[in-house]
Amino acid sequence: MTPYGSNSNESRMMAGTRRSGGMRWWVLILAAGYLGYYYLSNRQEASFTGRKQLVETTVEQDVALGLQAYRDILSGERGNIVTEGETPEMVRDIAQRLVAAGPKVEALLKQSNGVGADTPWDQFEWAVSVIESDQANAFCLPGGKMAVYTGILPVAQNQDALAAVMGHEIAHAILRHGAERMAHQKLTQIGTVAAGVATSDMDPQRQQMVMAAIGAGAKFGYMLPFSREHESEADYVGLMLAAGACFDPNESIGLWERMGATGGQRPPEFMSTHPSGETRIQNLQSWMADAEKVRAALCEQTF
Template structure:
């Protein structure tokens, strides 16, 4: 600028646009982080990204479990809690057997740190159609899901799925993915720092949508499908009828709850789950035949 505020002749206006160096730094860190924190998932052999220990995840799971139970009505009397605990015990006992079976038949590394699991099972009085298993083996079943499960085989399919999430360390994997998304968002915000505010909002919104629909939701659906398959094998090895799993999801679909399109959801559509479970059924039947003396009903 000249001495009177006018633009000096030959002056060059600084361009206010996208900075690339934060993005390049993030891509470099992404490569390092991805390759230095990979491990093979037990039960599937899939490469997964984890930067926490099983003990750290179990500690977080125990904390959440205690908080949930402190705010819930836990059912301790009657036959139902005993039945739920019995089903859980059979699935828990089957878990290391299935891991070793897959290691022998499919050459999948048996890498579960069993010392990090201290199993506990609670039945919670609630209308929620839900169940969960937190890292470290903290299981809860809501009474609202019992009518949908319909029988012990259906409940085994539900609980096997939830236990599989913990065995596959999906919680630790999601934490690692969220960490990368947060760092990527920071890099993006630094890159657009000199852009017009409206352009900043547009770029950040596009990045947020890309992370949500391109990374987090697809990974979440993959986790659900992976837990469906491993849970099916757990139930089969525990001598429950695996044929009940697709029937369970038919009953889930019949509930008629409004759901978003599959690509916008954290879970696969019921039709997708039914199709996948039926495709995995021959392997589940083989596992059941291997571990159980009586054929499936």
């Protein structure tokens, strides 16, 4: 494919009077063919849920990318990282329990619903840091590097609720949501470049309209719906992980209620991408009986 700047001038000169301002359909057809090929050759099954997802990279690549981002974030927070004391001990303990429960919960759910690819557990490299901050936030990067900001502790109020937050974040990593988002961004980029070439003979205003429509289509057609899907999937798997690690899954309800109340001017990631806290709580309630079953099956104590 020719870079579209020079190509458009060239063809204008060659075509002379034929500056129709139309669409170059062959470019779109080629691009659609390539996108279709990309889609079909990179589609795989998500673990836990069995949802078909578009992922091009491996977990090892997730780990490498995540580690790079993690180092950048931590070096920006130098001086705020808490390594000793009760809080980091508690946070490390929760993370360890959630990760250890992962394979057991996965096997148990697979027994009952029979779906989902096998998570390559040994490829993840888990670690967690505690960052002193007013932010009520936590994250788990692709590949398994986590952080908990101390601002979330007063919102969580107890270990079970903190386990719900961390389970949710860990679920994003296990389900490869970051890698999926990268694949979607690549599709959008290819589509945008192709559309740019295809419309390069149009007058600039029309071209702008077409490009804006494509951008909006990508955003509302799949970027936003997928980010909601990711949130809901992470809620489900996170709840099961917390229950399987013998935390009280019911505490997740109060947590998300308190999250809704403290949204503030810097909403954490899990609030900003989700349409409604009520939907989230309804979903959690509908999964609670299953979560209790997971807890009963994997935990010795009776509840």
